[in-house]
Amino acid sequence: MYDHILEEMADAIAFEINVTSNNVLGVLNFYWQDKIAHVWQVDDMLESARRAGKPITRTYAAGLLHNVFDHLDSSMGISWTNLDVALEDYHFSLKNLPEEKYSEVHGIFKVWRKGNLLAHQFGMVPKMMDGNLPDALALAKTMAKEIPGISVFIGLETDVDEDTVPWLTLVLLEGETEPVIEESGESCTQ
Numbered sequence: 001m002y003d004h005i006l007e008e009m010a011d012a013i014a015f016e017i018n019v020t021s022n023n024v025l026g027v028l029n030f031y032w033q034d035k036i037a038h039v040w041q042v043d044d045m046l047e048s049a050r051r052a053g054k055p056i057t058r059t060y061a062a063g064l065l066h067n068v069f070d071h072l073d074s075s076m077g078i079s080w081t082n083l084d085v086a087l088e089d090y091h092f093s094l095k096n097l098p099e100e101k102y103s104e105v106h107g108i109f110k111v112w113r114k115g116n117l118l119a120h121q122f123g124m125v126p127k128m129m130d131g132n133l134p135d136a137l138a139l140a141k142t143m144a145k146e147i148p149g150i151s152v153f154i155g156l157e158t159d160v161d162e163d164t165v166p167w168l169t170l171v172l173l174e175g176e177t178e179p180v181i182e183e184s185g186e187s188c189t190q
Contacts, residue, residue, distance in 0.1 A: 001032040005039050040065060040078055046106050048083040050129060053158035055092045055167060057104045064090060094168065094183065102133045108157035109136035110164045113143055114150055119164065121157065137181075140170045144179035148172040153184065 010025035045061040045068075056064075064086045068078060097105070108123035109132050120139055122132035136154050143152045151171045155164035169184035 001028075001035065001037050002039060006032065038077070040068075040083070044080075045083055045086075046129070048080065049087055049090075050107060050125075050156070051159045052084065052087050053156040053165060053167075054087055054090060055094075055105050055107045055133070055156060056090070057092075057097075057101070057106060059104070060090070060092070061106070094181070102137065103131045105133040106130055107132065109133060110155050110157055111136050111140045111143065111152065112155075112164075113147070113152050117163075119155075123157075137168075137170075140168070141179050144170040144172045148174065151184075152179070 006025060006028045007021075010021045010028055013019075013024045014021040042058055042061045042065055045065045046056065046058065049056040049061065065083075068082050068086050072078060092105075094102075106129055108121065108125065108129055110119040110121050112119040120136075122136040122139075123129050140152045140154050144150075149171065151169050153166035154168040154170070155166045157164065166184040169182050170179040172179045
């Protein structure tokens with residue numbers, strides 16, 4: 001078992017039962033002295049989703065991680081590939097998420113206007129990847145209102161050196177006061 005995982009466990013247990021963390025850590029170290037375990041965490045699924053350019057919440061990531069575990073082939077183990085494969089069929093739908101939960105969407109978001117590849121980025125690796133969607137949406141709405149009829153895109157940053165693919169498209173239609181938001185597959189170079 002990794003030392004940092006044991007320390008996290010000790011801290012959590014010590015807090016709940018109101019004892020010192022060092023006492024609990026000693027018990028955990030003794031227990032794990034003749035055992036090994038490779039631990040995958042929700043943060044690993046979040047990282048896999050970020051690399052794939054897929055928006056995700058911690059709750060969805062936990063569900064996918066548990067699904068990977070539930071379908072584990074013990075002779076093969078779990079790898080980054082398992083996490084990546086679990087994300088292949090995963091699709092996040094903004095319209096199914098209440099607006100008050102938008103800040104729970106994990107990702108580094110880019111916002112740009114159609115015809116202009118200059119993008120505004122919300123979030124950074126490795127620490128600033130939560131809570132970025134509300135700010136990205138606010139800017140995209142403002143940009144859509146500035147030039148009605150012209151699409152504004154929101155995409156997710158990935159590790160791949162390719163153009164960011166739009167996830168959402170916002171456009172202010174004639175006679176409307178708020179932009180329409182749709183999931184998009186439109187190319188960002190148009």
